[in-house]
Amino acid sequence: MASLNSVKREAFFRGETANLKFDPSARYGSDRERVAVKEKDYNSREMDNCEKEKRDEREKKHGGDTHKELEGYVGFANLPNQVYRKSVKRGFEFTLMVVGESGLGKSTLINSLFLTDLYSSEFPGPSHRIKKTVKVDTTQVMLKENGVQLKLTTTDTPGFGDAVDNSNCWQPIIDYIDNKYEDYLTAESRVNRTGIPDNRVHCCLYFIAPTGHGLKPLDVEFMKRLHDKVNIIPLIAKADTLTPEECRDFKKSILSEIAEHKIKIYEFPYCEDEEESKIQKKLRDRVPFAVVGSNRVIDSGGKKVRGRMYPWGVVEVENLEHNDFIALRNMLIRTHMQDLKDVTNNVHYENYRYGKLAPVQSDGKIKPGSLTKDPLTQMAEEKRDHDLKMKKMEAEMEQVFEMKVKEKKNKLKESEVDLQKRAEQMKKGLEQQQKELDDRWRQFEKEKQEWESANDRHKDILDSAKKEKKRLF
Amino acid sequence: MATTEVERTLNHLSRTLNLTGHVGFDSLPDQLVNKSVAQGFCFNILCVGETGIGKSTMMDTLFNTNFDSTPSSHDLQDVKLKSHTYDLKEKNVMLKMTIVDSQGFGDQLNKEDSWKAIVEYIDTQFDAYLQEELKIKRSIHNYQDRRLHACLYFIAPTGHSLKAIDLVTMKKLDSKVNVIPVIAKADTITKTELHKFKTKIMQELVTNGIKIYQFPTDDETVAETNTAMNGVLPFAIVGSNDEVKIGNKMVKARQYPWGTVQVENENHCDFVKLREMIIRTNMEDLRETTHKRHYELYRRHKLEEMGFSDSDAKSLSETYEIKRQQHVSDLQKKEEEMRQTFVIRVKEKEGELKDAEKDLHVRFDGLKKQHADEKRKLEDSKKRLEEEINAFNQRKVAAQQASTLGKKKK
Numbered sequence: 001m002a003s004l005n006s007v008k009r010e011a012f013f014r015g016e017t018a019n020l021k022f023d024p025s026a027r028y029g030s031d032r033e034r035v036a037v038k039e040k041d042y043n044s045r046e047m048d049n050c051e052k053e054k055r056d057e058r059e060k061k062h063g064g065d066t067h068k069e070l071e072g073y074v075g076f077a078n079l080p081n082q083v084y085r086k087s088v089k090r091g092f093e094f095t096l097m098v099v100g101e102s103g104l105g106k107s108t109l110i111n112s113l114f115l116t117d118l119y120s121s122e123f124p125g126p127s128h129r130i131k132k133t134v135k136v137d138t139t140q141v142m143l144k145e146n147g148v149q150l151k152l153t154t155t156d157t158p159g160f161g162d163a164v165d166n167s168n169c170w171q172p173i174i175d176y177i178d179n180k181y182e183d184y185l186t187a188e189s190r191v192n193r194t195g196i197p198d199n200r201v202h203c204c205l206y207f208i209a210p211t212g213h214g215l216k217p218l219d220v221e222f223m224k225r226l227h228d229k230v231n232i233i234p235l236i237a238k239a240d241t242l243t244p245e246e247c248r249d250f251k252k253s254i255l256s257e258i259a260e261h262k263i264k265i266y267e268f269p270y271c272e273d274e275e276e277s278k279i280q281k282k283l284r285d286r287v288p289f290a291v292v293g294s295n296r297v298i299d300s301g302g303k304k305v306r307g308r309m310y311p312w313g314v315v316e317v318e319n320l321e322h323n324d325f326i327a328l329r330n331m332l333i334r335t336h337m338q339d340l341k342d343v344t345n346n347v348h349y350e351n352y353r354y355g356k357l358a359p360v361q362s363d364g365k366i367k368p369g370s371l372t373k374d375p376l377t378q379m380a381e382e383k384r385d386h387d388l389k390m391k392k393m394e395a396e397m398e399q400v401f402e403m404k405v406k407e408k409k410n411k412l413k414e415s416e417v418d419l420q421k422r423a424e425q426m427k428k429g430l431e432q433q434q435k436e437l438d439d440r441w442r443q444f445e446k447e448k449q450e451w452e453s454a455n456d457r458h459k460d461i462l463d464s465a466k467k468e469k470k471r472l473f
Numbered sequence: 474m475a476t477t478e479v480e481r482t483l484n485h486l487s488r489t490l491n492l493t494g495h496v497g498f499d500s501l502p503d504q505l506v507n508k509s510v511a512q513g514f515c516f517n518i519l520c521v522g523e524t525g526i527g528k529s530t531m532m533d534t535l536f537n538t539n540f541d542s543t544p545s546s547h548d549l550q551d552v553k554l555k556s557h558t559y560d561l562k563e564k565n566v567m568l569k570m571t572i573v574d575s576q577g578f579g580d581q582l583n584k585e586d587s588w589k590a591i592v593e594y595i596d597t598q599f600d601a602y603l604q605e606e607l608k609i610k611r612s613i614h615n616y617q618d619r620r621l622h623a624c625l626y627f628i629a630p631t632g633h634s635l636k637a638i639d640l641v642t643m644k645k646l647d648s649k650v651n652v653i654p655v656i657a658k659a660d661t662i663t664k665t666e667l668h669k670f671k672t673k674i675m676q677e678l679v680t681n682g683i684k685i686y687q688f689p690t691d692d693e694t695v696a697e698t699n700t701a702m703n704g705v706l707p708f709a710i711v712g713s714n715d716e717v718k719i720g721n722k723m724v725k726a727r728q729y730p731w732g733t734v735q736v737e738n739e740n741h742c743d744f745v746k747l748r749e750m751i752i753r754t755n756m757e758d759l760r761e762t763t764h765k766r767h768y769e770l771y772r773r774h775k776l777e778e779m780g781f782s783d784s785d786a787k788s789l790s791e792t793y794e795i796k797r798q799q800h801v802s803d804l805q806k807k808e809e810e811m812r813q814t815f816v817i818r819v820k821e822k823e824g825e826l827k828d829a830e831k832d833l834h835v836r837f838d839g840l841k842k843q844h845a846d847e848k849r850k851l852e853d854s855k856k857r858l859e860e861e862i863n864a865f866n867q868r869k870v871a872a873q874q875a876s877t878l879g880k881k882k883k
Contacts, residue, residue: 078753114496140488143496144489191777334497335500339504339508
């Protein structure tokens with residue numbers, strides 16, 4: 001197992017694949033025949049010197065910009081190798097959800113996809129476990145292939161669409177998906193976090209019954225509600241009931257209905273590599289995939305194939321002319337499994353997190369600018385703003401205070417001055433009166449004196465006259 | 474494939490199954506690698522060492538290119554960190570490399586605070602990443618990571634032991650970044666001296682509890698090499714940008730009158746080992762350790778500082794809400810307090826002013842009373858005057874009468 005890994009690393013390191021990129025489809029046959037080579041150290045050193053000699057003539061420097069030409073082999077081209085090694089050691093995990101009415105062949109398809117008995121008599125598939133209400137069940141298996149470990153979690157929904165009244169039968173599914181997101185969010189937000197387990201649903205295979213007429217209302221409702229939460233890949237189940245023309249028409253009507261209802265199903269992204277993208281385009285054009293699954297291996301024309309034997313012939317599962325199973329398998333597992341996980345992480349999960357954490361103000365709108373700041377800086381900013389506000393308020397209040405105090409003081413002074421003036425006036429008035437009175441007194445005294453002296457004289461004369469009279473008598 | 478029974482693990486009911494054919498998920502690592510290659514890698518390295526010890530030359534030698542760097546002088550007042558970012562490409566692998574250089578390290582008279590600038594830089598990068606991670610609308614997979622993945626600490630080739638500043642700085646850095654000590658300018662040390670020097674250094678590191686970066690030994694494919702290398706630490710290196718013709722090849726070397734030191738000769742120095750370990754074998758591990766250990770430690774401390782903890786079983790968003798409410802109410806309380814103090818002051822001042830007013834009134838009342846008194850006195854004396862005038866007039870009249878009578882009698 002380890003030697004195979006090192007062989008693969010060698011292959012990449014030497015750049016033996018056609019255009020020096022990882023070419024998944026090219027690996028699997030030929031590299032098993034190669035022999036493990038001795039330490040890459042020696043190889044790399046030899047290559048160094050060769051490279052160096054080759055590059056001796058190269059121009060030395062790029063002036064000024066940040067692109068630097070390397071004048072020899074440094075070795076960080078080995079980084080992808082290191083990433084490869086570490087990822088293999090870590091192992092992979094994937095959660096797949098299958099949704100559809102019972103009897104559409106979901107368990108059979110899963111078994112065919114992973115070439116193993118995920119669902120068997122011991123562990124029955126969803127159609128055998130129908131409950132009264134729609135439940136969400138998970139099965140976890142460990143698969144190993146060529147040294148790569150995969151922890152596959154299959155989530156199914158027994159009872160979906162099987163009741164008489166199916167309104168809201170998608171609710172348990174939505175709740176389940178949201179719960180997984182919530183778990184991840186909590187785990188990611190912990191203070192002490194060591195190894196966040198990823199149980200989020202990475203892909204949802206939705207099985208459409210092969211009526212040939214278009215989507216049922218249940219299909220439309222389900223996809224409308226879940227396309228924002230999970231990657232939906234719609235499949236036409238039991239496609240061996242449709243002829244190629246019927247299949248084509250059915251696919252067209254499904255796609256147009258999907259476009260009409262503005263449902264966003266998972267789109268397989270374009271590949272950069274030309275050849276690869278040509279191959280992929282052929283497969284991508286078959287969306288939605290019309291699939292047939294089978295648990296049995298049948299002898300057909302001398303070879304052992306998985307298929308379904310009918311009196312009129314054998315439907316081969318892995319034959320692209322019979323159905324799109326290969327397309328589904330290749331796109332889902334061999335080329336885009338990682339991308340499904342990435343889209344779940346970068347798009348759906350982030351949407352959920354955004355919905356959970358965005359601060360909605362009282363008027364229902366988001367506070368402007370609050371989304372690009374994390375809560376810590378937000379709080380710091382709020383505090384700063386508040387400090388400024390407080391300072392301003394303080395300054396204002398001080399000002400008002402001072403002003404009022406000055407006003408009052410002024411008023412007080414004014415009234416003091418006023419009172420003082422009045423007092424002065426009154427005093428003056430009094431003094432005036434006093435003077436007048438004094439004057440009158442003096443005058444009176446004078447008059448009195450005069451009169452009294454006059455009177456006395458008169459009296460004296462009278463008295464002397466009287467005396468004389470007395471003498472006479 | 475070998476047959477294995479269906480096992481059931483006790484806690485998760487997860488079984489291990491066999492595949493009866495080739496499914497194809499063994500391409501998963503390839504898919505992952507493809508994506509990383511398309512995205513490009515980034516690596517940030519910090520060089521710490523005294524001025525003139527050969528940091529820039531080392532970087533040039535390590536990456537086989539000429540990063541424009543101007544040699545610095547010895548008279549810088551503070552330790553400053555300068556960073557340059559370069560886009561390198563080798564065989565379809567894009568690497569965005571940031572080299573951070575510590576300028577002025579070890580030049581000051583008082584070197585107590587030399588490590589502070591470095592720790593601050595590292596913390597700033599962690600902080601930026603943490604902030605991005607905590608944002609509500611975030612793009613963390615597109616984030617240009619500037620956290621330092623490795624720190625090459627250049628030890629001066631004294632041959633004796635580590636300097637005090639080395640110990641202090643490395644101790645401060647070992648919990649924040651992967652510290653890889655290297656002996657610089659190793660062409661001044663002989664092999665025996667080197668052996669003693671290395672042993673002494675490692676001893677001192679252990680005694681002082683400094684945890685330098687150990688190459689990982691858990692992956693069987695590289696465990697052997699890594700363990701061997703761990704025993705050769707610290708690497709003694711020589712860097713050179715000049716090429717000398719040896720035999721019929723041009724090699725990087727330093728030419729002395731007594732011989733030529735070849736950089737890539739394993740007998741001469743450990744440069745090749747250093748390059749192997751850092752770039753070719755363990756670059757990814759350095760990045761992972763930075764993210765999983767150093768960053769997580771920083772994050773834990775930062776969050777605990779802000780008061781978050783895992784003990785209360787609430788989700789982070791709830792804790793945030795609570796914190797925010799608390800915060801808001803704190804601020805409101807402060808506002809209230811300030812208002813209150815103002816109100817009190819206003820009341821006080823009002824009281825004072827009222828007292829002053831009252832005083833004034835009292836004074837005025839006093840004056841008024843005085844005035845009234847005086848008026849009364851005046852009135853009294855006026856009355857007296859009136860009375861006397863009247864009395865006088867009466868006397869006058871009486872006297873007049875008496876005199877006329879007297880005159881009549883005659």
